[in-house]
Amino acid sequence: MTNELWAVIAFIATFTCLVVMYRLFGRNGLFVWVAVGTVIANIQVTKTIEVFGITATLGNVLFASIYLATDILNDVYGRATAKKAVWLGFASVIVMVLLMSISLGFKPSEADIAQESMQTLFGLVPRIALGSIIAYILGQYVDVYIFNWIKKRFSSDRTFYIRAYGSTTVSSLIDTALFSVIAFYGVLPNPAVMEIFVTTYVFKLITxxxxxxxxYLAKSFAKDVD
Incomplete structure (x- = not known):
């Protein structure tokens, strides 16, 4: 299959799983989604692909789903709950980096087949995770703040899209700029870093x-979950 088809599949699968997690487990399902999604997205982002004729990193769809999860938590349960989810995602990345760094420190046996691959993958993760952590915290806090600012002016369920679009448009710009510079500056050529920034931001907006x-689907059964 082509990358474009995989992109469509990834989008549908990601957001369907988010809705199902919320439907089955309520706010706790979204907390788990933010924690697990942040870890997986930081692994996915180590892979660079070409899709729709441009270069991009994986993880954009999953990162966008994390913003949607915090927007739902913010809208249904309040700002404090959304902030709790943000810090849960932050803690999850810290734990992943710490434990995987320790794992790489073990000397592999002669029969081992995983060390080289793990070193290639998770050897990049600390710098990427640093960029992700800084960008994630600042971006999410901006998202929560702007979402609440807009909510004071457009508070009905029908205007959820205004809050979601408005907050994510600004916060994603900050998030993507910080991440691209911290994670890839000096590692990739400057034009490649700029291309990753532009394409990542565009993909996040489209997503x-x-x-x-x-x-809206998730919020439609908010009364049926905790």
């Missing part, structure tokens, strides 16, 4: 535009 219906 945000397309994922808000999933947010």
């Amino acid at each position: 945000t535009i397309c994922n808000v219906p999933f947010g």
Whole structure:
């Protein structure tokens, strides 16, 4: 299959799983989604692909789903709950980096087949994770703040899309700029870093535009979950 088809599959699978997690487990399902999604996205982002004729990193769809999860938590349960999810995602990345760094420190046996691959993958993760952590915390806090600012002016369920689009458009710009510079500056050529920034931001915007219906679907059964 082509990368473009995989991109469509990844989008549908990601946001369907988010909605199912919320439907089955309520706010705890979204907490788990933020924690697990942040870890997986930081692993995915080590892979660079070409899709729709441009270079991009993986993880964009999953990162966008994390923003939607915190927007739902913010809208349904309040700002304090959304902040709790942000810090849960932060803690999950710290734990992943710490434990995987310790794992790489073990001397492999002669029969081992995983060390080289793990070193290639998780050897990059600390710097990427640093960029992700800084960008994630600042971006999410901006998202929560702007979401609440807009909510004071457009508070009905029908205007959820205004809050989601408005907050994510600004926060994703900050998030993507910080991450691209910290994670890739000096590692990749400057034009490649700029291309990753532009394409990542564009993909996040497109994903945000397309994922808000999933947010409405999740919110539609908010009364049936905790």
